[in-house]
Amino acid sequence: MLEVRWHGRGGQGVVTSSQLLALSAIKEGKYAIHIPEFGPERRGAPVRAYTRIDDKVIDIRSSVLNPDIVVVIDPGLVKYREMITDGLKKGGKVIYNIPDPSKAEVFEGFETYVVDAYHIALEVIKRPIYNTAMLGALIGVAKIVSLDTVYDALIERFGEKIGKLNIEAVKRGYEEVKKIG
């Protein structure tokens, strides 16, 4: 079983990325659960979501406490390093969004990947919604599902016009994510 924890802020599409990943895995015949963690529902508040993926039926319904991968959608949250790595499995992966990759820092003890989803989103979507670029980065790192499946899920979710912009963001996230440690 693969467990992913997503960090971001309300309005950045944190829940949507987890949903898209789960729906893509389900499309490929896998078993997957997307679990949102709702607190006060307001823009800007830190939010989390969890995705579990397996080839067999998943029984467990608790939050993900020991993820294999943590994805940080909001660049401003990367500084909360203890929160990011809390419960992360030994040798697990952190993938984070950084507007200036030259300043990227490694999370010691974990495989660290970065991507400039900030500029990808501004260039492609023209709005600071980094979630789909980060979803692309996650798939680039972990190859959980095929890009084509995610593209189908994006068109279903957003329709042709917005879907195509997000496909571009996913593709760039997938191609531009880099391992730094």
Place this chain on the structure above:
Amino acid sequence: MEVKVERQIRTGLNGDEAVAYAAYHADVDVIAAYPITPQTIIVERLSEFVHDGLLDAEFIPVESEHSALSAVVGAAASGVRTFTATASQGLALMYEILYIASSLRLPIVMALADRALSALINIHCSHDDAYAARDSGWIEFFAENVQEAYDLVIAAFRVAEDKNISFPAIVNLDGFILSHSIEPLYIYEGQDVVREFLPRREPIVKLDPDKPVTIGALALQNYYIELKRAQAEAFEATPPYIRKILREYSEFSGRKYDFIKKYMIDDADIGFLVLGSTAGTMRHVVRKWREKGRKVGLISLTLYRPFPVDDLRDAVKGLKKLVIMDRSYSFGSPYAQLYMDVAATLYDEPEKPDLINVIYGLGGRDFNEYTAEEMWEKINRPGVKKIWVGVRGD
């Protein structure tokens, strides 16, 4: 049992969406509901299905839950298929109408996205609302996952509308844990498929201007107690009919449904009894504990009202200890709600396990493998009868 995938589509939905699809596929005639978190998505989807012309139903937007249930009471009395959904404070506001619906023998189906009652304000899962309805004469089912939420809503219509039953039914799904989590499930291709299992409702009596009848008349000291005893006997006579329908549904869907589910219980020393989504988490935990050599097993209830006394008496045979997990609290009662049902069920048995009551997960507090381990440590202390787990500062 093998899943019969013909005429079913594998897809991913959250629990609320799955419930909305079930009501749509059941071809309901009248829906009246008021949105409340975490049930809101059910109402939103159903209003879209009606608006888009997919579902030919009357959608009545009402100003409160009291009105929502009142409206479906009126509609159900006219002989049509009716649906509503709510949670927490919404169920509390429906409370007086709950008894009216069941006492008038109206086969309304309600989805309840279980949520803690205020105060403090909380939108997450407790079983306060599910338990609040327990004495009201509604049949109550509990779903463990999104697939069960979908299936049980469809089965609940057949159960409620069966002429030997004719009582309203609630399908409980844990708020957020099921209502808002996306999972894979099989849904039918559409209403035509479901109609083979669930034909149109044939009311026993109905409000009809051409053949006037009185429904809900006055009964004082003269008749009330006779009518209540008749209602009690009718409700207590429902289990064989409910079981028959669940078996038929198992055949129809390819997924097994019965009153209770057992996992590794037959040779267990310590059993755990649970409602709702925690059954899944506990199955995962029991599997891991078995690997450690702990002789544990699990019982979960799909049917909560009428309480499956015979099934439970049979399932606990041979257990040394039974741990009853309640996601609510009954202030001033000797134990929490599920425990008291079980204690009463087992009291007359010549041999019975020691009972322990565990209170967990209130207001959505995560119940996970660590909480389960804390529970294990506490239930093995000598003389323990009632414990709380997952509470900070313990």
